[in-house]
Amino acid sequence: MEQLIATTLRTSAPIALVALGGVIAWRAGIFHLGLEGLMVIGAFFAVAGTVATGEVLIGLLAAIVACLIASALFWVVIVPMRANAIIAGLGLSIIGVGATSYLLPVLYGKRGILEVDQGLWRPITGVQAGIAGALSELSVMVWLIPAFVLVVWVLVRRTSWGLRLAAVGEHPFAARSAGVDPARMRLVALLACGVLCALGGAALSLGSIVAFRENMTEGRGYIAFTAVIFGGGGPIGAAVASLFFGFAEAVGIQTQLVARDLPVPSQFILMLPYILTIVAVFISGLAAGGRSRLPGAFGELRDG
Amino acid sequence: MSARMARLGPVGRSVALVVASILLVSAVLTLSGFSVLTVANGMWQGAVSAPGAWQMSFRWGAPLFLVAIGVAIALRAGFFNIGGLGQFYVGATAALFVGLGLPGLPAIVVLPLACLAAMAAGALFAFIPGWLRVRYGTDEVITTLMSNFIGTLWLQYVTAVLLKDPSGTGQQTATRPVEEAYRIANVQGVSPVTVGILVAAAILVWLLLERTPFGITSAIAGRNPVMARWQGLRLERVGLLAFLLSGALAGLAGAIEVFGPQGRLVSGFSPQLGFTAVLVAIVGGLNVGGIVLAAAFFGGLQAALLYLPIVTPLPPSALDLLRGTIALLITVTSLSALGRALGRRRARSD
Numbered sequence: 291m292e293q294l295i296a297t298t299l300r301t302s303a304p305i306a307l308v309a310l311g312g313v314i315a316w317r318a319g320i321f322h323l324g325l326e327g328l329m330v331i332g333a334f335f336a337v338a339g340t341v342a343t344g345e346v347l348i349g350l351l352a353a354i355v356a357c358l359i360a361s362a363l364f365w366v367v368i369v370p371m372r373a374n375a376i377i378a379g380l381g382l383s384i385i386g387v388g389a390t391s392y393l394l395p396v397l398y399g400k401r402g403i404l405e406v407d408q409g410l411w412r413p414i415t416g417v418q419a420g421i422a423g424a425l426s427e428l429s430v431m432v433w434l435i436p437a438f439v440l441v442v443w444v445l446v447r448r449t450s451w452g453l454r455l456a457a458v459g460e461h462p463f464a465a466r467s468a469g470v471d472p473a474r475m476r477l478v479a480l481l482a483c484g485v486l487c488a489l490g491g492a493a494l495s496l497g498s499i500v501a502f503r504e505n506m507t508e509g510r511g512y513i514a515f516t517a518v519i520f521g522g523g524g525p526i527g528a529a530v531a532s533l534f535f536g537f538a539e540a541v542g543i544q545t546q547l548v549a550r551d552l553p554v555p556s557q558f559i560l561m562l563p564y565i566l567t568i569v570a571v572f573i574s575g576l577a578a579g580g581r582s583r584l585p586g587a588f589g590e591l592r593d594g
Numbered sequence: 595m596s597a598r599m600a601r602l603g604p605v606g607r608s609v610a611l612v613v614a615s616i617l618l619v620s621a622v623l624t625l626s627g628f629s630v631l632t633v634a635n636g637m638w639q640g641a642v643s644a645p646g647a648w649q650m651s652f653r654w655g656a657p658l659f660l661v662a663i664g665v666a667i668a669l670r671a672g673f674f675n676i677g678g679l680g681q682f683y684v685g686a687t688a689a690l691f692v693g694l695g696l697p698g699l700p701a702i703v704v705l706p707l708a709c710l711a712a713m714a715a716g717a718l719f720a721f722i723p724g725w726l727r728v729r730y731g732t733d734e735v736i737t738t739l740m741s742n743f744i745g746t747l748w749l750q751y752v753t754a755v756l757l758k759d760p761s762g763t764g765q766q767t768a769t770r771p772v773e774e775a776y777r778i779a780n781v782q783g784v785s786p787v788t789v790g791i792l793v794a795a796a797i798l799v800w801l802l803l804e805r806t807p808f809g810i811t812s813a814i815a816g817r818n819p820v821m822a823r824w825q826g827l828r829l830e831r832v833g834l835l836a837f838l839l840s841g842a843l844a845g846l847a848g849a850i851e852v853f854g855p856q857g858r859l860v861s862g863f864s865p866q867l868g869f870t871a872v873l874v875a876i877v878g879g880l881n882v883g884g885i886v887l888a889a890a891f892f893g894g895l896q897a898a899l900l901y902l903p904i905v906t907p908l909p910p911s912a913l914d915l916l917r918g919t920i921a922l923l924i925t926v927t928s929l930s931a932l933g934r935a936l937g938r939r940r941a942r943s944d
Contacts, residue, residue, distance in 0.1 A: 321735065327918075367922055374925035376674065376735060377876060380869050381921025388914025395909045396626045504911075512739065519736055557751035564740040568726075575732045 292424035294540055299425075301543075302536020303432040304329070304494040308514035309521070309528040310442045311486030316523050317446055318479035319459035323379030324364055326511025327386025328357050328484055332491020334390035337406050337502040338397070346408055346496060353488040360386070361484030365477045383511060391504045402504050409500035410492070431493040435529065438486070442525040455479060490514070513563075520567045522574065538563050604879045611926065612877060612891075615919040622915065623908070632906050640901025641894030646782060647901065653783030653855050655893020656792055657682065657847040657864065661871035662889055663799045664843035666880040670803065671836035672816035673727060677738030678844045679868025680745025681716040685845025687752045688715035689852045690859050693772040694757060701776050708776075709791075709849045716845020717838040719745065724837025728830045734837075742868055753861040771858040779854035788854050795843065800882040802839075812836055844871075866917075873921050892917075 308329050315322040332353040339345075339352025364382050368375045394400055410429035417423050446452035455475060457465040462472040494510070495502045513535050520534075521527025538560055545556050620630045641651045661678040668675040692708035723737035750767075757769040779785040803809040811832050815822040822829055852859060874892050878885030899913045 323739075364922075367926065371926045373923065373927070376676075377872065377925050378922050380676075380872070381918045381923070383918070384866075384869065384914050384921060385918030388911045388918050391911035392626075392909050392915060395907075401909075509743075512743075516736075516740065555751055555755055557747040557754075561744050561747045564743045568723075568732075568737050568740050571736050572726055572730060572732045575730055 292421045294544055295421070296424035296427060297540035297543055298533065298537045299432050300428055300498050300536075301539045302533045303429075303435055303497065304490045305510055305514045305517060305535055306435050306529050306532035307431070307438060307490030307493055308487050308511055309517040309532050310438055310525055311483035311490070312514055312518040313442060313521075313523060313525050313528050314446065314455070314479050314486070315483045316518050317452075317455050317459045318476050319462065320368070320476060320480065321375050321379065322480075322483065323376055323512070323515060324360075324382030324386070325379075325483075325487060325515050326507055326509065327383035328360055328487035329491040329494070329511040329514070330386045330390050330505070330507040331360055332357050332488035333495035333506055334393065334404075334491070334502050336488070336492035337404055337495045338393075340406050340408065340496065341404065344408075346410060349406075349496065350489070350492050353492045354485050357484040357488035357491070358481055361480045361487075362477070365480045369473050369476055387505050387507070390502070394502070394504060403501055405501040406496070407500075409496040409498075427498060429493065429497040431489065431497055438489075439525050439529045442486075446525060487511075516564070516567050520563070520570050522570075535563055605884065608877050608879055608884070608888075608924070611923050612920055615916060615923055618919055619912070619916045623912065628906065628908055633902070633908055633912075636902045636905035636908075637895070637898040639905070640898035644901060647897060649782040649784045650897035650900065651890065651894040653781075653893070654896035655889040656783060656788060656854075657851060657867060658871050658874050658892055659792060659885060659889035660795060660847035660850070661844045661867060662874035662878065662885050663795065663882060664840035665872050665875040666878070666882075666885060667799065667803070667812070667843075668836045668840040669875060670809075670816045670880055671812035671833055672819060673724070673833060673836060674735050675720060675723075675738050675837060675840045676735060676868065676872055677720060677723060677741040677745070678840075678871045679865070680738075680742040680748075681719045681841040681844035682848045682851075682864075682867060683745040683749040684719045684848070685712035685716035685841075686848030686852050686859055687749060688712045688845065689849035690752070690757065690769060690772065693776055693852060694770060697773070704776055705778065705853060708853065709846060712845040712849035712852075713842035714845070716841040716843070716848065718841070720837045720841025720844070721834070724834050724841075727837070728833040746862065746865075749859065750861050753859055757859075759858070768860045769858050772853060776853055777857055778850070781855050783855040785854070788850055791846070791850060795846070796882055796886065799843075803882065808832065808835060869921075870917060873917065873924065876924055877920065 308325050311328075312322055312325050334353075335356040336349045336353040338349070340349030342352075343349070360382065364378065367373045367378050394402070394404055398404055410431055412426060412429050413433055414422060414426040414428070417426050446455060454465065454470045457468065457470060458472045458475040458479075465472055465475070491507070495506060499506075514532065517528050517531035517535055520531040521529070542556055542560055623630055623633060640647055642648055661682055664681075665675055665678060689708040689712040692704060692711045696704050696707070719741060720738075723732070723734050723741060726732035726737055727734040753769050754767040759768050759770045778787040803813075811822070811827050812835075814825070815827060815829050815832050819829060851863075856863065870892055874885060874888040877891075878888035895913055895916065899910050902908055902910070
């Protein structure tokens with residue numbers, strides 16, 4: 291039981307951080323399917339930076355810088371160059387996974403895995419037994435999740451910046467009339483999203499495993515995107531949804547570790563979040579009066 | 595610049611952006627110390643000229659083509675079906691159920707049944723997001739994305755539990771193989787039957803899109819739904835049909851995979867197929883002819899990738915770099931807007 295709680299927290303933290311980034315992009319009206327790519331780039335550069343300097347903080351910084359650059363490029367392609375955000379986002383994800391797998395042998399002469407001798411700080415140490423023992427495997431990033439949720443919540447719900455962001459996402463033409471530059475708002479939103487994706491990736495590669503594996507995100511970025519929608523586009527909803535996805539993954543891990551005595555095959559349990567997301571999107575669409583209240587269906591960003 | 599891009603026409607635009615992506619990735623390869631000429635030569639051998647190479651290109655291009663024309667049918671009608679992978683997996687498992695469930699029957703009975711079952715399963719899997727979209731306005735990008743995960747887990751269940759090959763010892767779980775008599779192609783995937791199915795699908799879809807009321811209606815609906823509604827077109831039916839056809843074609847690709855090159859099902863096979871097929875549909879300009887060429891190109895890349903280790907130590911992820919760069923750039927419509935944005939910035943700083 292303690293182990294299940296600890297595993298749930300550990301697996302949901304990277305998803306939650308990326309989902310918080312996704313929330314900011316979502317509110318700017320961007321259908322960000324590039325989260326997967328940014329997350330894996332963050333995971334890679336966090337380890338690469340730590341290996342190069344021996345400092346975890348430098349690793350985090352390297353991850354953030356790499357994700358900022360990737361996010362800025364993504365912005366250039368989808369906003370000034372007007373590419374379709376969905377397809378370009380998928381492209382960013384494929385590039386992220388491809389580029390990090392490519393750099394592994396090219397930079398380090400290694401295939402598959404890059405190990406590092408230190409990870410993120412773990413606040414609880416020196417305990418073996420009980421719940422504290424199980425929780426001692428959690429990195430500082432997991433403990434900071436509530437703070438991140440709070441910051442993003444205040445940012446999008448309680449500041450004028452958040453209001454302008456929502457205006458850009460919901461009605462760019464009106465935002466422009468009010469003197470807000472939608473293109474610039476989207477750039478800032480994507481950069482903020484990039485920082486959170488970098489931290490999410492770092493939480494994955496420096497949090498518990500302390501190594502970068504090829505394609506180590508394994509679709510978690512897409513799951514984070516799902517959590518954004520499942521959570522209704524708000525930070526608290528996204529965090530709760532991430533917890534739920536983390537729990538589903540933890541149950542999967544536990545059943546593989548212990549014995550397969552579940553009444554239902556684990557695959558069907560793992561399907562549940564996706565089915566529930568479809569139901570949630572369906573209901574939120576109904577609540578909006580039969581018309582989808584999501585950003586433009588083809589994902590194109592029109593400034594009006 | 596955008597006027598120049600418009601003058602290129604859709605074909606020229608696609609080619610120009612793919613070439614630009616190839617140049618970008620070539621620059622990355624050169625910077626990391628690989629000889630682009632060696633790589634290009636290896637790719638040509640692996641995709642075309644080496645013994646068995648073009649067959650492998652066909653083997654990887656065939657499922658891409660089928661899934662991509664499905665994506666194109668939906669996209670022409672204005673719907674974004676990115677659930678090709680899930681529909682492909684569900685179709686493949688349905689085909690396998692028929693293939694393993696009717697032992698002793700002649701292939702001439704089993705194969706058409708299996709293909710129909712696969713198409714029905716794929717169509718049903720696409721029907722759910724399609725129906726939610728046209729009837730209730732539920733965003734289809736999200737629902738089809740989710741359906742990919744569901745389809746992948748379903749395939750995992752079938753390979754790891756339901757039809758697991760008890761003799762299998764490998765790391766990947768796989769199902770029992772279908773009978774040798776039912777196979778329509780060997781590992782290389784080229785046979786009169788597979789070529790015949792693909793040619794028939796290409797001709798039928800071309801006729802459907804260019805020569806039937808459905809094709810015309812869906813094109814109007816995709817370009818301008820408001821006008822289509824004013825003209826009294828029944829968009830719900832057109833949209834739903836587009837989703838059903840899209841899923842059926844992906845399902846058919848799954849059936850070919852089962853009775854063709856694979857002969858059984860392996861958990862999580864061809865995981866990139868769904869997204870690559872979206873790319874093929876768009877690079878191919880949503881036309882059957884263009885998609886044939888684009889599927890051949892991407893199929894060739896896949897085949898070349900498996901051959902490349904013989905000539906160069908290039909990591910296989912280089913292909914993802916190219917695929918991703920093409921996806922990032924292929925829908926770029928305006929370079930002039932970029933110029934304007936930069937110009938404005940310069941003007942402001944002056």
